[in-house]
Structures are given as structure tokens and as C-alpha cells.
Amino acid sequence: MPSPKKQFCPKGFYDKGKEVFAQALKIEDADLRHEAIRAALRYYSADVTQDRRLLVAIIVLFVLVAGTIVLAFVKLSFFSAAAVILSAFTFFSLLIGVMLRSLGYISETSLLRIWKESFKVLREIFKTKEKDG
């Protein structure tokens, strides 16, 4: 997998954007304030496409989790449903992690850490379930 090179702009660029945006809000003349805000947004605008992709993917995953919750409570007992929901959340968190990695937002190390922690949670859930069962 490629390194997270899509980390797009140095942090200082966003800081600069924030600073300019704050200055723009203080401008008294309404026309100039409007133009200055529009100009300040140039520091942020380019990532909109990527953010939108990410947003859509998260919404889809969220709908899947919500569907799983509904289905689990309809079909299963309360405790089984709770375990399924926790598993679903963990699994979808892993998918989000993979998605963030592929978009270059996080490094491989961070992804592996997420997976490791998620598997720990899953193991605990299944251990508890085995004991209950």
C-alpha cells in the first residue's frame, strides 16, 4: 500500500487559513468581508471532493450499522443483539480505518493499531458470549 502522501498540505497552510478567516470576520465593510471570507476558503476548498467521498462512505457504513441494529433487535434476544451490534460497530470501524488509510489520512502504523485494538475488543466480546452461552 502506498505511503500516506495525499496528506495534501502542510499544517501551516491550514493554520494560515484559520488566521485569515478570523481576520476576515473582523472586517467592517460587508463587501470586503464577503470577498475576504471567500478568499480565505481557498485554504480549505481543495479537499472538499475527498471529504465528500469520505462522508458518503461513512453514511453508507452508518446505514449498514443502523440496519444491523434493527435486524438484530428484531431477530435476536437482547444480549445476543447487543453482542452483534458491538461486533458490527467494531467491524465497520475497521472498514473505516481501511478507507482512511486508502485515502491517505492515516499511516499504516495507525491502521494496524486500530485493527489490533479492534480485534482485542472483538475477542473480549466473543469470550463473554462463550461464557454466557
Place this chain on the structure above:
Amino acid sequence: MQYLKLESIKSKHPRLSKLIDELAAYIEGELDQGRSRVVPSLAARQLKLSEAETLGLLAMFEDAGLVSARYEVVCKKNNVVLATAHKRSELKDLLPIHCEFCEAEHEADDVSVELVFEIVPQAARDAVA
């Protein structure tokens, strides 16, 4: 013709006429000194405005076709422009970027990105003529 562009900015924003004239004069001065771009922070200092105000004025000039925004990727160590992009979305494709001065590949942390405005020479000259 281009003078009309400057006048059209002023007619849209009459309260800003003085600032628009000052920025136009600044741009003309830059052209006289052989410079082809306006760095908002430097222009702001010269015009005694905030950077946001200067950016706002430059945005108006851009709408009128007198300047054109671009992003410059600058090596932090040597302060040299390594590449330019007209859209910010193009920046991510530039990294990692090779720096001949450092003889190294630079990632986002090694460079800074500056928003500058390229002067459209004839349009700007005509506008302040």
C-alpha cells in the same frame, strides 16, 4: 478596455474605491520592478491592510481577470518555489516533490504552500493606464 475592468470593480464596490486604486498602483509597481506575482502578505504590509482585506481585494481583481490565483509549493529549507498549481486539488499530486537544492524528496512537512496571485500583465497594465 481593461481600464473598464478596474472601473467595474469600483462601481460594484464604491466604498472600496480608494483601496482598489491603491492595490492597482501596487500591482503596477510590481510590474515595473519586473515581478509577475502578488504575495498577499507582502502587499498587505505595503498597503497597511490586514492580509484578509488584501485577499478580499485580490479576489475582486481576480473576478475581473486582472490577476489569477495559484498555489506555490516552497522548500522550507531553501525558500525556493518547487512547483505551482492552479487548483489546490492538484497539490496532492505534486507530493512527494523533488528539490534540486536539497537533493531530496520532500513530503508535506518539508514544504510550505503559499497562495499567490499571478498578474495578468496586459490586463493589469491597461487597467491602471
